[in-house]
Amino acid sequence: MNTEAIIDLLYKIADDQLIIGHRNSEWTGLGPILEEDIAFSSMAQDKIGQSLVLYRMLNDLGESDPDTIAFMRNADQFHCCQFVELPIGEFDFSIIRQFLFDTSEIIRFEMLSSSAYEPLALASKKFKGEIKYHIMHANIFMKQLGNATEESVKRLQDALETAMPYALGIFETSEYEDAMMDEGIFAGEATLRNKWTERIEEVISNTALKLPDIGNIEPKTGGRYGKHTAHLQPLLDEMAEVLRIDPGADW
Amino acid sequence: MYGGGNLFEPMSKDALKEEDPVKLSEFEARIERGEKIEPADWMPQMYRRQLIRMIEQHAHSEIIGALPEGTWITRAPGFKRKLALMAKVQDEVGHAQLLYSAAETLGKSREAMINDLINGKSKYSNVFNYPAFTWADCCFISWLVDAGAIVNQMANAKGSYGPYCRALARITIEEAFHLKYGHHCVIHLATGTPTQRKMMQEAINRWWKPMLQFFGPPDRISAHTEVLMKWKVKMLSNDGCRQQWLDMYVPKIWELGLTLPDDKLRQNPDTGKWEYTEPDWDEFKKVINGDGPCNKERLAVRRTAEERGRWVREALRKPKSEYVVPLA
Incomplete structure (x- = not known):
């Protein structure tokens, strides 16, 4: 099996989970x-628990231990999409991000549940059971806030417009798309994006919100290749602040 | 987390004059028999007011207490600590949720309580007006401040008001895990590298006095609380809590090779009581009345969170639903 492709795939998912988890916290x-x-x-x-499982998988494939990978890399070594690194902002942005990102995430893990790479398939089955509840949370809030007051609808609409170019960056393709599809590791970002569009359309159709014209939006890409916004490095510096006081110590 | 030192309403001799003497004596007999008072039962106005005040202070302490530790979630060193601290602080917010519900059964809404917190009318544990400068301060809180809270909460769990006791029973179980987590963190620092040991010792030096003050002023200068003790609102005196904590944790701190910044600290071999340098109670009063190192910051954070979240709460409110006082 194409180990390089698997490592690339695991890094981007693990980094997404770690950084969105950090922001949620x-x-x-x-x-x-x-x-x-x-x-x-x-x-x-x-x-964050899911990211740990994925970093352990990387460790089994010869990468460093999870604490080192997660806490000691610089921003340009991270493969998360730019969407997850943006600051939490107001609650409107956070809930819209949770809805858009988590919907992509659950579909990704549904797809990966039948991956030919068995450790990932097993983990994905477990993860989607957890994320099911995150989706329930997101959808309830979309329905409630997206239909409530004039202010809440406007706030969510504005956040949706701000978030969408970054959300589309989730699906930035890797150089291993074909290899992964051929070997049955992952069915690819394009398929994921199509399924995602259908699901978010359905939820948004039950609100007073309008889905932006996705086809005409330029996605914010680069994250998968180590190009990040100015927000990621400070987040990582903060995350490693204590560890770096005495890097050899056991905390 | 809450360590006692509750600020009760002063009670005059006439406080119970308005109450029906027959009902009052039945009420007191029930408490004497160890029965729990439930929300719909008859209770003296003063019992209700003091309980609201106490439970509310406890709930506020949980959400304000989440702030000094919460700032370390994003900096916790490594996965194990990060995941544990997130869960720990989440528990504290969950405790606030339970406690606000318990207080609501007595007739004051969560919103009214939070408003009183923000406008400075109701208090919270003084200890959270001190900053958590380093990771070691955060570990001190998780172990030793939580330990102090357990002393008080275990006692109060045997009190007379049903909903509060049930909330406390659950809270103390969770706090017991916090204690284990905090102890584990402190052990690692105290037995770690010279830098880590120094960090831990400095945190202990900073927190020693606020920790002693956590249990409230000494009994000899506290407001008289005999009636509250009789009604099983207050279960253990401030000094009682403090002595229990000293008894349990001073040896554990010393065992780790750490020192405590008080030359007078010792257990009197004749009485078994701990002797220590009395912390500055005037300073305690000053801090509790708003003039401590972090009072303004803590309340400002809470106020901002409330203001920024107002539109969410308004959007979640269903105009047709009616407010129902929970019977937790």
């Missing part, structure tokens, strides 16, 4: 209602 103590502090923390714990 920033809502702890600041949510609009206590229940949302708790919900975002739960989702963050799931996502």
Whole structure:
């Protein structure tokens, strides 16, 4: 099996999970209602836990240990999409991002559940069971806030427009798309994007929101190849702040 | 987390004059027999007011307490610590949720309680007005402040008000895990590299006095709380909590090779009581009344969160649904 392709695939998913999890955790103590502090923390714990599983898989393929990979790389060595690294902003942006990103994520893990790379297939089956609840959370909020007050609808619409170019960057293709499809590792970003478009259309059609014209939006890409926004490096510096005080120490 | 030192409403001798003496004596007899008082039961107005005040202070302490530790979630060193700290702080917010519900059964809404927190009318545990400068401060809180909270909460879980006791029973189980997590972190720092040991010792030096103050002023200068003790609102005196904590944790701190910044600290071999240099209680009063190192910052964060989240709460409100007081 094409190990290089698998490593590339694992890195981008693991980095996505770690960084979105880190961002979600920033809502702890600041949510609009206590229940949302708790919900975002739960989702963050799931996502960071999932990233750990994937980094362990990478470790089995000869990469460094999870703490080193996750905490000690610089931004240009990260393969997450730019969408996940953007700051949490207001709750409108965070909930729109959660909806758009998590919908892509659950479809990705549904697809990977039948991957020819068995460790990933097994993990994906478990992950999609966890993310099911994240999707329920996102969809309930889309339906509720997307149909409620004038302010909430406007806020969500604005956030949707801001988020969409970055959301489309999730599906930036890798150089291994064909190889992965040939070997049955992953059915590819293009298929994922098509399924994703159908699902978000369906949820948005039950709200007062309008889906931006996706076909005419230039995706914000580069993340999968180590090109990131100015937000990622400070996030990583903060994440490694304590570890770097004494890198050889056991914390 | 909450360590006692509750600020109760001063009670005059006339406080119970308006109450029906027959009902009052039945009520007190029930408590004496160890029965729990439930939301729909008869209770003196003063019992209701003091309980709201106490549970509310406890709930506020949980959400404000999430702030000093919460800032370390994004900096926790390594996966194990990061995942554990996230879960730990999430528990604290969950405790606030349980406690606000318990207080709501007495007739004050969560919104009204949070408003009183933001406008400075109701208090929260003083210890959270001090900053968590380093990772070691965060570990100190998880182990030793949580330990202090457990002392108080275990006692109060045997109190008289059903919904509060049930919330506390659940909370103390979760806090027991926090304690294990915090202890584990402190052990690693205390037995680690010279840099780590230094960090831990400095954190202990910083937190020693606020920690002693966590349990509230000494009994000899506290407001008289005999009635509250009789009603099983307050289960253990401030000094009682403090002594229990000293008894359990001073030896554990020393065992790790750490020192405590008090030359007078010792256990009196005759009485078994711990003796220590009295912390500055005037400073405690000053801090509790708003003039501590982090009061303004803590409330500002809470206020901003409330303001930024207002549109969400308004959008979630269903105009046709009616508010129902929970019977937690």
